[in-house]
Amino acid sequence: MASSSRAFLFASLFLFSTLCYSPLICTAKGSRVSLELYYETLCPYSAEFIVNYLAKIFDNGLISIVDLNLIPYGNARVRSNGTITCQHGEYECVLNTVEACAIDAWPDLDVHFGFINCVESLVIERKYLEWESCFATTGLDPKPVLECYENGYGHELDLKYAAKTDALEPPHKYVPWVVVDGEPLYEDYENFEAYICKSYKGNNRPEVCDGVVLKMPKEKKSRNGVCHKNNVGLPDTMRIEMVI
Numbered sequence: 001m002a003s004s005s006r007a008f009l010f011a012s013l014f015l016f017s018t019l020c021y022s023p024l025i026c027t028a029k030g031s032r033v034s035l036e037l038y039y040e041t042l043c044p045y046s047a048e049f050i051v052n053y054l055a056k057i058f059d060n061g062l063i064s065i066v067d068l069n070l071i072p073y074g075n076a077r078v079r080s081n082g083t084i085t086c087q088h089g090e091y092e093c094v095l096n097t098v099e100a101c102a103i104d105a106w107p108d109l110d111v112h113f114g115f116i117n118c119v120e121s122l123v124i125e126r127k128y129l130e131w132e133s134c135f136a137t138t139g140l141d142p143k144p145v146l147e148c149y150e151n152g153y154g155h156e157l158d159l160k161y162a163a164k165t166d167a168l169e170p171p172h173k174y175v176p177w178v179v180v181d182g183e184p185l186y187e188d189y190e191n192f193e194a195y196i197c198k199s200y201k202g203n204n205r206p207e208v209c210d211g212v213v214l215k216m217p218k219e220k221k222s223r224n225g226v227c228h229k230n231n232v233g234l235p236d237t238m239r240i241e242m243v244i
């Protein structure tokens, strides 16, 4: 009796864990489209993508079919002694680490995205030295992020993101490097919503997908800006002229 009831229990647990009792939620979860953003904090085009494009999907409902991952490293390099150099100077390394710490401290996407969106808005306004004001803006506790930054854990997170970025296939050429279901969008990243809708194979297509169409390159005002990988090593002033 004991063994058959145990078998029954396991069978029921198995069914409970695999069946979908709420088709709406389950379908969306199982078939979410993966969206990865490889970026660096001070590249103005990364900042604009986050603030002016990515933030929109939290309002228009597209986020319900997206599995979003932010990878704040971009065109940085790990030196042979383990320290990291960043494309837009030391302060970019500070903010890359801060944002990596935010993702770790608040695994809830809505929470860490809110903070990162705030910091990147300051980058656009060229007020990023005031990034700590984003704790107050978002109402988040500074402690976990500041501790992570100061105790060296943030550096470990940077190395993890460095490894993830360097393992990209095909390798990234610039940032923002937007990857939908494993495929980079190259300079067509502004169309990311259309690619997401196209990739989505689940039911309950969000309404926003009905209104999203791929814009052809000639309809666009101009090519989207990027921060190229090979700009590393230029003097800071020159880099600023080139990328902004």
Ligand SMILES: *[C@@H]1O[C@H](CO)[C@@H](O)[C@H](O)[C@H]1NC(C)=O
Pocket (backbone or CB within 6 Å): 079, 081, 083
């Ligand atoms: C790592 O190497 C760089 C130059 O390649 C140097 O400027 C830096 O001080 C070194 N850092 C450590 C901790 O050894």
